Amino acid sequence: MLRKEQNDLLTQTGPGTPMGRLFRCYWMPALLAEELPENECPPVRVKLLSERLLAFRDTNGRYGLIDEFCAHRGVSLWFGRNEECGLRCPYHGWKYDVTGQCIEVPSEPEESGFAKKIKLKSYPLVERGGVLWAYMGPPDRQPALPEWEFAMVPAGQSFVSKRTQENNWLQAMEGGIDSSHVSFLHRGNLNSDPLFKGAKGNQYNLNDSRPHFEVVESPGGLYIGARRNAEHGHYYWRITQWVMPSFTMIPPRGDHPVHGHFWVPIDDENCWTWNFDYKPTEPLSKTQIDAMRAGKGIHVAYMPGTFRPRANKDNDYLIDRAAQKAGITYSGVEGIAMQDASLQESMGPVVDRTKENLVSTDNGIIMARHRLLRAVKALTEMDVTPPGVDLEHQRVRSAAVVLPPDQAYKDAAKEALKVRPGVHHASV
Numbered sequence: 250m251l252r253k254e255q256n257d258l259l260t261q262t263g264p265g266t267p268m269g270r271l272f273r274c275y276w277m278p279a280l281l282a283e284e285l286p287e288n289e290c291p292p293v294r295v296k297l298l299s300e301r302l303l304a305f306r307d308t309n310g311r312y313g314l315i316d317e318f319c320a321h322r323g324v325s326l327w328f329g330r331n332e333e334c335g336l337r338c339p340y341h342g343w344k345y346d347v348t349g350q351c352i353e354v355p356s357e358p359e360e361s362g363f364a365k366k367i368k369l370k371s372y373p374l375v376e377r378g379g380v381l382w383a384y385m386g387p388p389d390r391q392p393a394l395p396e397w398e399f400a401m402v403p404a405g406q407s408f409v410s411k412r413t414q415e416n417n418w419l420q421a422m423e424g425g426i427d428s429s430h431v432s433f434l435h436r437g438n439l440n441s442d443p444l445f446k447g448a449k450g451n452q453y454n455l456n457d458s459r460p461h462f463e464v465v466e467s468p469g470g471l472y473i474g475a476r477r478n479a480e481h482g483h484y485y486w487r488i489t490q491w492v493m494p495s496f497t498m499i500p501p502r503g504d505h506p507v508h509g510h511f512w513v514p515i516d517d518e519n520c521w522t523w524n525f526d527y528k529p530t531e532p533l534s535k536t537q538i539d540a541m542r543a544g545k546g547i548h549v550a551y552m553p554g555t556f557r558p559r560a561n562k563d564n565d566y567l568i569d570r571a572a573q574k575a576g577i578t579y580s581g582v583e584g585i586a587m588q589d590a591s592l593q594e595s596m597g598p599v600v601d602r603t604k605e606n607l608v609s610t611d612n613g614i615i616m617a618r619h620r621l622l623r624a625v626k627a628l629t630e631m632d633v634t635p636p637g638v639d640l641e642h643q644r645v646r647s648a649a650v651v652l653p654p655d656q657a658y659k660d661a662a663k664e665a666l667k668v669r670p671g672v673h674h675a676s677v
């Protein structure tokens with residue numbers, strides 16, 4: 250449970266808010282690189298942290314993320330002409346470069362220097378691992394580019410997708426660190442989804458729906474260990490990584506790729522759910538990539554031409570009550586991603602956390618909220634850089650392991666929880 254002020258603090262991320270300032274300490278995924286496929290291609294609208302922005306790629310391949318609206322009289326530059334190293338407003342021809350600098354005002358004599366005085370707000374936008382990353386904080390605090398393993402492995406070893414989700418970022422992210430719901434909500438999928446089925450660990454998940462949680466602080470966030478019974482008194486541990494502010498990595502299953510998410514606020518009532526799947530040491534197979542493209546695993550099928558899921562709020566997520574009754578799916582909604590999103594959206598745009606009744610399996614959520622609140626306070630009051638900015642905090646892996654009862658996972662799986670180049674992730 251949170252007090253109303255705490256809930257407001259964590260869920261409001263627009264300009265000038267403390268949590269918005271925290272998000273502005275990090276490089277955030279903003280677009281898929283394929284959304285700007287070539288030089289001078291059409292610009293793309295991007296809303297992040299309640300700011301309406303426009304991404305474009307100029308004649309020389311430089312990326313820009315600038316204010317969506319023309320400084321003259323406020324036209325959306327989405328209608329702009331992407332030509333000769335700049336984006337030209339089609340209303341009266343004012344032209345801007347990728348830094349937001351106005352480089353031409355055709356109605357004014359060039360000698361007047363008028364254009365030089367006009368500059369739109371802009372943020373750096375950089376490609377890494379098939380993702381365009383944006384940094385929206387103060388230029389003098391810009392950190393090194395992110396080094397999450399999925400973005401560092403060679404192309405062909407990772408697959409990244411994104412979808413819009415119609416609720417606040419925090420309740421979506423909290424779903425990502427609450428692994429106790431897997432034994433219920435996703436139980437129908439563990440043995441049928443092509444990106445989950447066949448792993449030995451699935452049986453431990455299905456046989457023990459009362460996991461014991463051990464949550465430990467990590468340098469960048471939390472290790473969230475969920476313990477279930479295995480054979481001979483051993484324990485099956487699933488260790489999720491949460492790195493501030495909103496990166497999660499789910500423990501792998503068998504030989505399947507390892508996956509995780511980022512949640513990025515669009516505004517206070519909508520967020521981007523980013524999904525990545527990768528293999529640290531080998532390429533993904535064609536079968537795996539085809540399954541991801543088809544919306545299996547943590548990915549979704551879309552409304553054509555959009556990043557909105559095909560199963561969405563307007564069609565009741567295509568719920569199938571017969572499948573629910575027969576136990577084919579636990580909630581009646583098809584697919585792991587939409588099982589999560591449907592329930593999280595059903596809480597309303599911003600869930601009222603003053604009314605919750607939390608239990609011991611919510612420990613990860615409780616500790617993540619506290620860590621966020623602490624980091625926001627330290628940043629606001631003492632200008633302390635939050636956890637997760639340091640590249641060392643990003644070099645993490647989730648893990649699934651079976652351990653004897655006397656071994657603490659944070660010691661026994663210590664190496665498995667770090668990026669180890671050339672070594673496969675620890676998986677059961």
Ligand code: FES
Pocket residue numbers: 319320321322323324338339340341342343
């Ligand atoms: S509104 Fe853009 S040039 Fe006039």
Ligand SMILES: [Fe+2]
Pocket residue numbers: 424430431435585589
């Ligand atoms: Fe889930």
